[in-house]
Amino acid sequence: xxxxxxxxxxxxxxxxxxxxxxxxxxxxxxxxxxxxxxxxxxxxxxxxxxxxxxxxxxxxxxxxxxxxxxxxxxxxxxxxxxxxxxxxxxxxxxxxxxxxxxxxxxxxxxxxxxxxxxxxxxxxxxxxxxxxxxxxxxxxxxxxxxxxxxxxxxxxxxxxxxxxxxxxxxxxxxxxxxxxxxxxxxxxxxxxxxxxxxxxxxxxxxxxxxxxxxxxxxxxxxxxxxxxxxxxxxxxxxxxxxxxxxxxxxxxxxxxxxxxxxxxxxxxxxxxxxxxxxxxxxxxxxxxxxxxxxxxxxxxxxxxxxxxxxxxxxxxxxxxxxxxxxxx
Amino acid sequence: xxxxxxxxxxxxxxxxxxxxxxxxxxxxxxxxxxxxxxxxxxxxxxxxxxxxxxxxxxxxxxxxxxxxxxxxxxxxxxxxxxxxxxxxxxxxxxxxxxxxxxxxxxxxxxxxxxxxxxxxxxxxxxxxxxxxxxxxxxxxxxxxxxxxxxxxxxxxxxxxxxxxxxxxxxxxxxxxxxxxxxxxxxxxxxxxxxxxxxxxxxxxxxxxxxxxxxxxxxxxxxxxxxxxxx
Numbered sequence: 001x002x003x004x005x006x007x008x009x010x011x012x013x014x015x016x017x018x019x020x021x022x023x024x025x026x027x028x029x030x031x032x033x034x035x036x037x038x039x040x041x042x043x044x045x046x047x048x049x050x051x052x053x054x055x056x057x058x059x060x061x062x063x064x065x066x067x068x069x070x071x072x073x074x075x076x077x078x079x080x081x082x083x084x085x086x087x088x089x090x091x092x093x094x095x096x097x098x099x100x101x102x103x104x105x106x107x108x109x110x111x112x113x114x115x116x117x118x119x120x121x122x123x124x125x126x127x128x129x130x131x132x133x134x135x136x137x138x139x140x141x142x143x144x145x146x147x148x149x150x151x152x153x154x155x156x157x158x159x160x161x162x163x164x165x166x167x168x169x170x171x172x173x174x175x176x177x178x179x180x181x182x183x184x185x186x187x188x189x190x191x192x193x194x195x196x197x198x199x200x201x202x203x204x205x206x207x208x209x210x211x212x213x214x215x216x217x218x219x220x221x222x223x224x225x226x227x228x229x230x231x232x233x234x235x236x237x238x239x240x241x242x243x244x245x246x247x248x249x250x251x252x253x254x255x256x257x258x259x260x261x262x263x264x265x266x267x268x269x270x271x272x273x274x275x276x277x278x279x280x281x282x283x284x285x286x287x288x289x290x291x292x293x294x295x296x297x298x299x300x301x302x303x304x305x306x307x308x309x310x311x312x313x314x315x316x317x318x319x320x321x322x323x324x325x326x327x328x
Numbered sequence: 329x330x331x332x333x334x335x336x337x338x339x340x341x342x343x344x345x346x347x348x349x350x351x352x353x354x355x356x357x358x359x360x361x362x363x364x365x366x367x368x369x370x371x372x373x374x375x376x377x378x379x380x381x382x383x384x385x386x387x388x389x390x391x392x393x394x395x396x397x398x399x400x401x402x403x404x405x406x407x408x409x410x411x412x413x414x415x416x417x418x419x420x421x422x423x424x425x426x427x428x429x430x431x432x433x434x435x436x437x438x439x440x441x442x443x444x445x446x447x448x449x450x451x452x453x454x455x456x457x458x459x460x461x462x463x464x465x466x467x468x469x470x471x472x473x474x475x476x477x478x479x480x481x482x483x484x485x486x487x488x489x490x491x492x493x494x495x496x497x498x499x500x501x502x503x504x505x506x507x508x509x510x511x512x513x514x515x516x517x518x519x520x521x522x523x524x525x526x527x528x529x530x531x532x533x534x535x536x537x538x539x540x541x542x543x544x545x546x547x548x549x550x551x552x553x554x555x556x557x558x
Binding site: 062073074076079082136143166222229277282 | 331332333334359360370371372387389392393396398400401402403404405416417418428430431432495501502505508509511512514515516517524525
């Protein structure tokens with residue numbers, strides 16, 4: 001051991017002065033250390049409570065202003081001016097430019113103040129805007145992604161029913177009402193005769209003249225989805241797959257028995273890849289967005305501490321991402 | 329400080345920016361818009377140099393803004409004011425309520441739009457289509473494309489009266505598909521990916537090649553090399 005314990009041993013002659021000097025030096029060091037700490041705290045405090053302490057004195061050429069080191073881009077400035085004045089930037093007067101510049105500086109100041117006041121915690125509009133901004137930022141990569149043709153073709157080939165034209169249905173809907181002295185069985189029997197007559201080649205006029213039947217509706221070239229809305233699910237299911245010229249069996253609904261004569265039925269036909277590509281691309285991106293957002297939310301949940309109240313915690317299950325713009 | 333729209337009038341700036349812009353374009357834009365800048369009509373990727381502009385009026389600042397913030401890019405400063413509704417679907421538009429159209433109504437609209445190129449003989453269909461185009465409760469096409477169908481470059485609604493088609497070739501089939509299934513193309517925002525100077529240089533490069541009647545296009549054509557051999 002060399003001499004770490006030397007100071008605890010009896011000093012040689014003259015060493016008492018050395019020790020005293022050492023003691024004074026420590027006091028001075030502590031004092032200077034304290035002063036340094038205090039100055040540091042003061043500078044830090046100024047920087048913390050007075051944002052001007054952190055600004056730069058240089059405005060880079062692509063910016064028209066810097067507000068607490070936050071740039072106001074010239075491009076944004078020019079667009080803002082043109083939006084407000086409706087004239088090209090080059091034709092704007094100096095006064096107009098200065099006015100818009102001041103507006104943008106003021107906006108930046110207010111936004112920064114809004115962040116200080118933490119409006120995200122208390123203001124619903126700010127929360128909605130933040131939700132939307134984070135969502136869009138997270139999805140930006142997918143929104144403008146350029147999937148390969150192989151990826152799109154795979155999507156196309158795996159969903160042939162989706163990439164087809166919408167079917168188009170034209171039909172006459174005849175109704176044999178129940179009630180007014182006509183029983184359910186009687187109405188059904190009449191409807192059956194109506195269907196057989198139409199199948200046998202009778203015209204619509206002949207049938208409506210011969211039987212107590214009314215034409216409730218003529219559906220002229222409805223897309224399948226519209227026909228489904230107009231007819232209702234039950235009648236649509238009985239009709240949509242029938243060929244042109246055929247007649248449905250009687251279908252019982254609340255108001256009586258319906259018989260549908262299909263005038264024309266253009267069944268869905270596959271779209272070529274080239275025609276469907278835009279739709280395929282949108283679908284692909286939508287699926288990727290959902291996947292990405294679910295991953296993002298999973299990541300956020302994993303790094304967060306989420307406590308659910310006792311009356312809900314047993315039932316609470318995170319739901320899949322419902323799609324963009326879904327902020328409640 | 330030169331504003332974007334003053335650059336075309338300053339040859340020394342254009343000369344400086346062109347090789348930078350050409351290189352940056354090749355690395356970031358050519359994959360979609362092509363090395364010839366003529367886009368892909370079958371995929372709705374626009375021709376950048378045909379002097380027909382979906383957004384803005386073709387000023388250098390308009391081009392720069394699209395490159396910077398994109399179209400439906402997720403950037404709040406990008407263009408995303410409207411999309412073409414899918415009128416042949418149960419819910420044509422996600423942003424607000426719009427009525428679906430029947431196949432016959434869509435055919436009438438197709439006839440009306442093709443009548444601008446004198447391609448339709450059924451004048452009754454054209455008349456019905458025009459009425460639908462200008463209707464308030466159905467169709468409502470005028471809301472974006474203007475009552476004269478000449479579009480609105482402030483929201484990216486194309487002029488439907490000229491022979492320039494963003495999607496397809498202007499055939500009845502392509503127009504019908506566009507009305508039936510809707511459209512919403514996109515362009516990435518490069519503001520976080522490229523330096524501002526590179527974005528401006530791309531804008532200068534694209535702007536210099538626009539085929540404006542009566543004007544000579546820039547010397548640095550897509551296939552050529554600049555003085556440094558790049």
